[in-house]
Amino acid sequence: MNAPYANNDEPIENEQQGLLAAIWSDDAKVIAQSGFDVDGINVYRRNLLANAERALSISFPTVFELLDSDVSQHIAHQFLKSSPPNQGDWAQWGAALAGFISTTEVGYEYPYLADCAALDWQVHxxxxxxxxxxxxxxxxxxxxxxxxxxxxxxxxxxxxLETKYPIGDIFYAHHGVDERQRKASLNNAQQALASPLAAQTVMVYRPEFQPKVATLMTGEAEFMRSLMSGQSLANALNNANGNNHFSFEHWLVKAIERNLIYTFKEN
Amino acid sequence: MLVNNKALLVGVGLRHPHFTDILTTPKQVDFIEVHSENFFGQGGAALSVLNQVREKYLVSLHSTSMGLGSKHDIPMAYLERLKNLTQMIDPFLMSEHACFTWGKQHGQTMHSGDLLPIAHTQVNLARMCEQVDKVQSFLGRELIIENVSAYVKFDGSYLSEAEFLTELCQRTGAKILLDINNIAVNSLNFEGGDIQQSVADYINVLPVNSVAQIHLAGCQIPTIGQLVIDDHARPVSDEVWQGYQLAIARFGAVPTLIEWDNDLPQWSVLIEEAQKARDIAQTILHREQL
Incomplete structure (x- = not known):
């Protein structure tokens, strides 16, 4: 059966919006009354959901490993409805997923999930x-x-990223380079989740092509936050000096190794 | 990048799992094709691989999201990214589909996430000509436009897709990317399934100098009564190879690509498919010369 209303002079917008509305509707009655072949619409609907799930599983690998497939499928479906893609590139779709997860039942049940999504997105x-x-x-x-x-x-x-959950350890429990790292990270994450939660800062950085994740010590976190907010090196050092564990010399060597710094500039 | 149009160029689609293969094996195809949107990032490993690949191979940029037939304008942010990539890669071909992808939901621009068909009418033709002109002017390059597989049809279509594309190319200077498998899929879904007849009917409408590239792909054939899905997950079917022979006989040595996007085979299997395309085309071209 073909769409009956797409006459020769039908405005393009109507026929295109009609097809989009049928594909994006969850109401069987709307689909049946769209005038388009229902089997055909269902092909597009399945493609859309499969593309969305695949895209999110690539951009949010930790979240998708944490969730059962039926839950991740449900989240992909609901997120698609609440934040449809608008850039023509599935890889750029998902910036709002962390916020979305925090509003869902599964996000309530597993409160670290939204922060894991935020970390996945920054890594992506x-x-x-x-x-x-x-x-x-x-x-x-x-x-x-x-x-x-x-x-x-x-x-x-x-x-x-600021969090009170061990998202760095959860990340490496799934994406560690070897079994030893994955097991150690899993143990750390389980212990942290069983203990009183404490604020922590997690950093994403990219030494070469592969992004990495590190949980920062308090002094280093304070120092970097100050610098990243545009404060001078002197101010940042003052802010970090309250912490005996912070050494600028050590930080500088590590920062260069990790490719954290783009350039020093005179203010 | 200039190409000798008399030489038959054969290429394969390059997907992430084959990055190492293409960088570490001897050159066995003339060009590779990538989906433009997969390289829209500002940097990273994928872009680095593509830059290495272009030192050895011709590169074709195949876009899948532009939606040239959309009523809504293509967002400038999308076109800027495509232009940046184009300037970096200097592709020898740039292609898109004759479909729509952009729409509105609650007043906001949205992307369909798929290649959605359009009614083949003069109104839609005028709109697509406008978009193609705009994009070609913005990019400073000629586009080649691909026929699409579809799962729904519009009663309002009174031009065939081949007539629509022919007119589009005459008005805009764009060329046609002839996807034989898409003709086969539409033949099975809407035209009774005589693929040879469908391909012959289609290509006989197209002017002989209008086709700038051919795509070959395979897909799963479902049980009777179900729609065929163009999943690019199988070897090229016998029917599509036969259609390819007809196309080469009509259009000559047109750059030909093996598309395989899902359930990817070993790189060597892809290369074998490309070699098969070369052998078939050369046989036909040799026969035509006699």
Whole structure:
């Protein structure tokens, strides 16, 4: 059966919106009355859901490993309805999933799930982020300028997430490089979830092409937050100095190894 | 990038699981084709692989989301990304589908997530010409437009898809990407399933100089009574190979691509399919020369 209303002079918008409405509707009556072949509409509906699920499973691998397939399918379906793709690239669809999960029953039942989704999304974005390497010549500024006049531009793929759940360990429990790391991370995550929850900062960074995740110590987290908010090196050091474990020299060596810094700039 | 149009070029679609294969095996095809949207990121490993691949192979950018037949304008953010990629890769072919993808929901732009068919009418033809002109002008490149497989039809279509594409190309300077499997799928779903007849009817409408690329693919054949889904998950079927012979006989040495997007086989299987296309085309071309 063909769509009966798409006459020669039918405005394009009507026929196209009619087809979209039929595909996106969950109401069997709406589909049956759309005028389009129901079997055909159902093919598009299945394709849409399969594409959405596949896209989310790629962008949110941890979340999809944590959930049973029927739950993840349900979430994909509901998320599709609440935030339809609008960019023509499935890889760019999902920025709102973490917030969406926090409103769902499963998000309520597993309160760390939304933060896991937020971490997955940042890792996914870093995977496709701009390639940046440290401008080594800018190191000279550390010798030439006072810390009050130095600011740090971070690599665009460096992101900090605030959470009270062990999402770094949960991430590596699923994506660790080997069984040993995965088991150790799983143990850490289980212990942390069984203990009183404490605020922590998790960092996403990309040394080369593969993004990595690290849970930061308090001093380092404070230091990086200060720098990333545009404060001078002097202010950031002051903010971190309350923590005896923080050493700028150690941080600098590690930051260069991890490709955290894009450049030092004079303010 | 200039290409000798008299040489038969054969390529394969490149998907992520084959990245290592293409970088580590000797060159056995002339070009590779990628989905543009898979490389819309600003950097990362995939883009790095594509840049390495283009040093050795011609690259064709095949877009799947532009929706040239959409009533709604293609968002500029999408076109900017495509332009950036095009400038970086300098593809020898750029293609899209004769379909719509953009619409509105609650006043917001939405993407359909699929290639949705359009009614083949003069109104839609005018709209698609407008979009193709706009995109070609923005990118500074000629597009080639692919016929699509469909699972619903519009009563209002009074042009055949072949007539629609012919007129589109005459008005815009674009060329046609002839997907033989899509003709086969539509033949099975809507035209009684005489694939040879459907392909012959289709290609005989197209001017001989209008086709710039051919796609070959396979799909699962369902039980009787169900719609055939164009899943690109199987080897090219015998019927599609036969259709390919007809197309090469009519259009000559047109760049030909093996598309395989799901349930990917070993790289070597893909290469064998490409070699089969080359052998078939060369046999036909040799015969035509005699």
């Amino acid at each position: 974005c870093a995977l496709h982020g701009i390639d940046q390497t440290f401008e080594q010549s800018s190191l000279q500024l550390l010798g030439d300028c006072q810390p009050e006049h130095i600011i740090v531009k971070f690599n665009a793929n460096v992101k900090l």
